[in-house]
Amino acid sequence: xxxxxxxxxxxxxxxxxxxxxxxxxxxxxxxxxxxxxxxxxxxxxxxxxxxxxxxxxxxxxxxxxxxxxxxxxxxxxxxxxxxxxxxxxxxxxxxxxxxxxxxxxxxxx
Amino acid sequence: xxxxxxxxxxxxxxxxxxxxxxxxxxxxxxxxxxxxxxxxxxxxxxxxxxxxxxxxxxxxxxxxxxxxxxxxxxxxxxxxxxxxxxxxxxxxxxxxxxxxxxxxxxxxxxxxxxxxx
Numbered sequence: 644x645x646x647x648x649x650x651x652x653x654x655x656x657x658x659x660x661x662x663x664x665x666x667x668x669x670x671x672x673x674x675x676x677x678x679x680x681x682x683x684x685x686x687x688x689x690x691x692x693x694x695x696x697x698x699x700x701x702x703x704x705x706x707x708x709x710x711x712x713x714x715x716x717x718x719x720x721x722x723x724x725x726x727x728x729x730x731x732x733x734x735x736x737x738x739x740x741x742x743x744x745x746x747x748x749x750x751x752x
Numbered sequence: 753x754x755x756x757x758x759x760x761x762x763x764x765x766x767x768x769x770x771x772x773x774x775x776x777x778x779x780x781x782x783x784x785x786x787x788x789x790x791x792x793x794x795x796x797x798x799x800x801x802x803x804x805x806x807x808x809x810x811x812x813x814x815x816x817x818x819x820x821x822x823x824x825x826x827x828x829x830x831x832x833x834x835x836x837x838x839x840x841x842x843x844x845x846x847x848x849x850x851x852x853x854x855x856x857x858x859x860x861x862x863x864x865x866x867x868x869x
Contacts, residue, residue, distance in 0.1 A: 678860075686840060686860040688794065693838060731794060739808050740844075740858060742794040 647734055647743035654749040661719040663746045665732035668692075668713060672734035675708060675718045680729045680745070687715070689730075724750045754778055754847050756861035764867045765833050773828040773864045777845030783807070784826040785858060786818060794844060801826055808822040829838050833868045 646668045667675065678692040678697045692699045692706045692715075699706045704717040715732055729745040757776040765771050777784050783802045787795040788811075797810035802822035811846060812818075815833075820826045844858040 685862040686844075688857060688859060691857065737808065739797045739800055739810065740787075740795070741797070744794050 647732060649730075649732060649746045651716045651744060652747050654751065655722050656751050657722060657724055659722055661717075661726070661748055663717045663719075663730050663732075663748065663751075665715040665717075665743050665746075666713055667715065667732070667734045667743075669683075669734055669736035669741075670710070670713060673716050673738045674721070674735060675706075676733040676740065677690070677715075678731045678733060678742075679682035679707065680731065682728075686731065719748075722750050723749075724752060725730050726750055756859055758841075758843050758861035758864050759830050760864060761862065762865050762867075766867060767833055767835060769831045769833050770869075771833060771866060773830070773841050773843075773845030773866070775785055775826045775828070775845075775861060777824050777826070777843075778800055778859055781845035781859075782824060783846045784820055784824070785844040785846075786812075786826070786828050787844065788861075789840040789842060789863070791839070793839075798828070830866075835868050838866060838868045 649665045674691045676690045678686045679689050680686050690701050703720045707716045727750045729747050731742045731745045733740040733742045759774045766797040767786040776827045779836045785800040797817050798812040800808045816830050819826045840863045842860050844860045846858040
């Protein structure tokens with residue numbers, strides 16, 4: 644995703660918090676998304692945030708949006724081994740999703 | 753709850769053959785999207801349909817074509833297959849509010865893994 648950038652890898656210990664960061668370029672995106680992909684599986688929509696919001700919390704997930712800097716982050720509290728997956732952020736400036744490269748989250752026991 | 757159904761889950765084809773991938777959206781979803789995800793890559797948008805009409809086109813090769821049928825299911829037809837077409841092909845559906853409008857949620861199927869040998 645040339646318009647959406649993420650760091651490629653993050654390793655945390657079980658029970659710690661994970662923060663996955665993403666920058667995007669198109670400020671016209673109405674919504675910004677986080678998807679989770681486990682090995683060999685499809686894309687699971689985790690959460691999304693409306694571009695007029697700066698924070699959204701959903702159980703262990705907290706999404707922060709800095710629209711001025713076009714920066715999006717996903718915080719996973721109390722990270723579990725089952726959270727190990729690739730996390731994609733995505734924007735939709737024209738009705739189709741544009742994904743970042745994905746961040747591989749490794750959770751160590 | 754019903755999800756997006758894709759078939760087949762796995763497909764092996766030889767070079768220059770033809771493949772057809774099918775997608776059955778969530779009931780009452782009128783918009784379908786196709787994405788291609790190469791190994792270690794992010795999903796790339798191919799094409800979308802709203803109410804049986806093509807609504808947007810991305811990096812879809814001319815060798816590929818797609819359509820949405822009256823029951824809203826969609827098929828992606830791929831001809832003259834090349835080794836580089838080996839990828840995971842995802843279909844997603846959403847209850848779009850209209851052509852070009854921005855949806856809130858898109859739900860993905862499990863994907864079809866196409867291997868071209």
